[in-house]
Amino acid sequence: MKGRIRVQAIIVFYAIAVLLRFLAVKTSLLGSIENGYLQILLRGVGPAIGAWVAIKLFRIPLQLSLKGNYRNLLLPLLVYWVFPVVLIGAVTYIYEAKFPALLLFTVLVYGLLEEIGWRGFLQEQLKSLPKFQSIFIIAVLWFVWHLNFEITTSNMVFLGVLFFGTWGIGKVYSSTCSLLAVAGFHSLNNFFRNGLHERELILILALLVIWIGFMVWYKR
Template sequence: MTDKITTNPVSWKRLLIFFIIATAVSNLFRFDVFNIHPAIQKLPTWLSIFVFALLHPSGVLLGTFIVMPFLRKERRVEMSLFGTSKQKSLLMCAIPIVLLTAIGVNNDYKLENHIYAFVAIIGTIVYCIEEEYGWRGYLQEELKGLKPWAKYLIIGCLWYVWHLSFVHDRSIVHNLTFLSLLIFGSWGIGKIAETTKSVLASACFHLIVQIMMLNSLFRHSPDKTTKFVIFVVCVGAWFMIFFKWNKTRSTSN
């Protein structure tokens, strides 16, 4: 039997190039090295949200675009934007957009709540898609020959370092909690990616974490109860789609 590791060898050099680009470029914008945040904030609110959403994870996307052609020359890459079902990917994405827009999000930008919610959720999805192209679209494909525990551990640790959270938060407890969350997320979202081959489906599960805990656009609104309802509705609907997706995949195989 051919060893899976020899079938899908890892190029650590390629991985390192990806990670250096991802971390360096993204954090130039996240730490505002060029002092462009004030200029962006003067733009119309909807446009500034999209610009920040595009720039902050841009290194991950750029790194993926640079190294992916070399990976494709070696072997078939299964991950794509819509994966094995464009219809199911778009349906998964539509659920939080419709739900958040209908609920509305209070904001300090003097935008009507439902309009702001629509802009914020679209911007966050764009952000998540950019990240997922790197962590699942490239990195999980690069490491697919490794044992699952090693693959997800490496992705989670690199994902943690990329954030550079330890630069502005020195709390050991907070950093270990964040690291654990990203390793667990790498496993959970990784399983979604393995089944769907969809960057967009992976981004949806990334999105719900952003809404619940991490994203400043939703920090004070909706309230905790509403966020919990959004979480239950979205994840419940997504898993129904996911199980149907998995069943279709099993039948086709």
């Protein structure tokens, strides 16, 4: 039936996503892994694996695409991945004499793993709902998935950011259908591991302006 919400598939997806997140951040399972980049990726792999299992188990005809509506894979790869790595890496090199390209690409892959689940799978499963209901459900599930339940100001701000991100990144996915694009937007905050200061905020604003401008131009 058109518009049917596959509740069981969503439950399976989310159970796997939360279980793998719990094992990664609430146990010592990753303690023996010395590679910090691999640890980062394993913390975010749950939504991708959960989505893959749900799609296969329930035979959901869902096409996940890296390039989406773009003519080829190279275009979104250059705009949403290579460009921010070069820009942020160059600015970091100027101020800190280091070029963290591997870390930046790791953050992008982490964002991709999450977005396969949140946008590629869950948003598509809930698209028959009214927009606000869909945003509310995704944002709350996304927040709970992080397994940080302390009642603090920063956590409440984070919840608000996730609501805004669910709306904004959701619009990007609806417009581009590109997992590379939404992974780029997702990673904006995660690029900066030491907090957001004036320089970081300027970089985020610059990337947002360039990316949104590119999306508008491309759709003309």
